Amino acid sequence: MEHLEEVLRSARKEAEQSEVFSVSSRATPIQFEANELKQVQTKESTSTGLRIFRKGRIGFATASGGGDVGALVEMAVETSQFGSPSGFQFPFGQDYSEVSTFDPEVDKIAMERMVEMGKELIARIRGHTPDILCDVQVTRGTSSISFINSQGGEGKYDKSFFSLSLEGILVRDTDMLFVGDGESSCRPDFVETDGLADRIIWQLEMAKKKAAVSTGLLPVIFTPIGVASALMSPLMLAFNGKTVLEGASPLKDKLGEQVFDKRLSLWDDATIAYGVGSYPFDDEGVSGRCLPLFTNGVVTNFLYDLQTASLAGTQSTGNGQRAGGGFPRPGISSLILSGGDVPFKSMVEDMKEGLIVEQLMGADQGNILGGDFGGNVLLGYKVENGEIVGRVKDTMIAGNVYQVLKELRSIGRETRWVGGILQTPHLYCSGVSVSTKGS
């Protein structure tokens, strides 16, 4: 806090309003490569961001390491000559509801124990498929987030992080199979090696044989990982207040309208205990909250930070985020897609011919602003007469989220976290375009 106060004092001499935001973090990632421990790392970094309003315009600068206070203020003043008009106030809050984001246990886990966890996971996977090559990452970390501004706002919280992930490659001649999954949480005891191993072994089991699907419109089940890799990018772009403000979001005039399947709801929740994306206040000092994006298919809210909200004539939703310490923008905390009532097994049994999509490659390359998704199915399985018959190769899918999510065949009963920031069920869709080589 001392350093922040010093920067603020110095900035106040130049600016009408000022805000200093700082993140200090320390992480220990342990990497296994091709089944062996390759590297143990310790990463420490501190960065400070200064935002000022000077002559009615926004200036912004960041510094890490030895950047002195004078240089930081000077850079912020320089950019303020050209910055956009400051149409808002920095928040004056100091009392934030508590959100659990820190577990002191994280620091007690020895590097040796993390190495053991990685070895155990690899041993389980190789127990199923001996010739697989696994890259595993076990990471623990803590960070301290604080801010202070000239309007009296001030806050500080600590965050812990623990994650375990595995990517496996099985190469046979020129055929390569990729499997993988991961778990992460603020609490190390929420990260479970056995469940993770079971899911990867299931992938290997389903991919044992190869199968070819037909070209044409087919029903598709997106697994939770599939939902994350194929459908979320276009959706999040459309719910971003910035996209809405400039009129480029297909949802811009759809507030209160039924756009998605009426059994489906999506919300952003910064208050989930020990969620990787949780926080008591966002990166601008606005309280985190639970924000419905669509409820029973009806669009209810968009994501806003302070600046975007002021331009749109609305309030920040507590979604101001600084990726890599940069300029604040609207972003998600944790997304939750509501579960349904159909077990995955029943979805499969319902299919005559169809595709299960786990991992899509290149999904974000098409016209995602218009809602398009598409790409190569990196990991996916063919379903024939209600049974999974094997993995597909050389297969592409293409579709549009607004068409696909408008009316779903069914919504899965089981939900799970993917990457620590999205909780989702399986989604069973009809009529996704599938193209495959040689047919």
Add this chain to the structure above:
Amino acid sequence: MRDLISGALKGQGADYVEIHFEESQSTSIAYRGERLEEISRARNSGGNVRALVRGSWGFVSFNHLDGLRDKVALAVKEARLASREPLKLFPMEPVVDTVIPQLKQDATDIPLSTKKELLDSYNDIMLSNPKIQSTRINYRDGRRQRTFASSEGSYIEQSKTDLALRLAAIASEDNEVQQAGLSLGSDGEFSTVEGLHEQAGEVARRAAALLSAPQAKGGEYTVILDPVLAGVFAHEAFGHLSESDFVYQNENLRQVMVLGKKFGGKHLNIIDDPTIPNLRGSYKYDDEGTPTKKNYLIREGVLEGRLHSRETAAKMNESATGNARAINYLFSPIVRMSNTFITPGNASLEEMLGDIEEGVYVKDWYGGTTSLEMFTFSAGEAYMIRRGKLAELLRPVVLTGNVFTTLQNIDAIGNDLGMNQGGGCGKGGQAPLPVSNGSPHIRIRHCVIGGR
């Protein structure tokens, strides 16, 4: 600083230790529609220690140089946790050198007001098209001054500048939204981003035209790639497979990527070359202090070489190529490309088009990714080819395939090499790394295009 670093490297009980330290600064400007949305400057400094003990690495990154000996000791402790096969790095003569870029007009020295005026003018042109709903401009320039020192006696100071610009126009009509863009970059030379007014207008026109363009029908086509997209193909589909860290511990993949194996026709040459002056992927020493050289990956259709760090070279009994790069001090160097390109052949574009009954001409890139044998990349611009002639504009298409099959299916290579310096490369969480790639026009038979 040299004494401080040299002192910390001594007597640490490791097989090898290196210390990196860097100071960097950057300027970013972003527009969204009429608004200059973000303008920011950053200054960073920090470094890291990497220690090798019996084949395993320890790594510690930091913001301040104080307590450097303790940081080295922590890296050594980390390295001792693992016990892999003992490893001798590929041998290297110690190097002491200082490298400073030679630029006519260094972007990092240009006043902010000049940059803003220039970007304003591009934005105005794009927005003046009535069908353009919004625009995106992202400009970034930066300079990194790096110091590298090793326990073997190397001490190298390198300074490198970089510049990247993307212009994009978003057209909208009824409920349709389409976009088109232009990406370019340079080694920090500012003139590269000047005088693009005509191209800015063209980007807007193309986005508008896409509103009424049809979608390609998915399936197999004969496809001609323009130099930009073919360069992306060389980088994404093949270049990444040449990165030895993917290969060296993977016995099966080693058998696929055997030097001397035939991967394409006699007309096919793919090169990675950091020594070409003034490209974004150019540098004199990599982040392990290895001097760089021109490397043939494929020569006359045959696999001739691959990209190495000192570790991968030693493990595969090949030579270090100078391709170990780190995006900044928070990361270890890993095997990366530099300037990767397909060399020119002798066909003209007209000749390649000539005997295509129905095909697709794909231009410009929008993105690309790969998972070893499989690649997908998307074209920013696409046209049908009918009876040897370019026909209607199509919505953006995604191409996918198996790289080994696709390389064999290249049946014509143009005479018109072009280097693309837009974008940047991502790998292992390190992005965007400055690289460039290039190619002449190439023609691929039996290429899968996604569509509806």
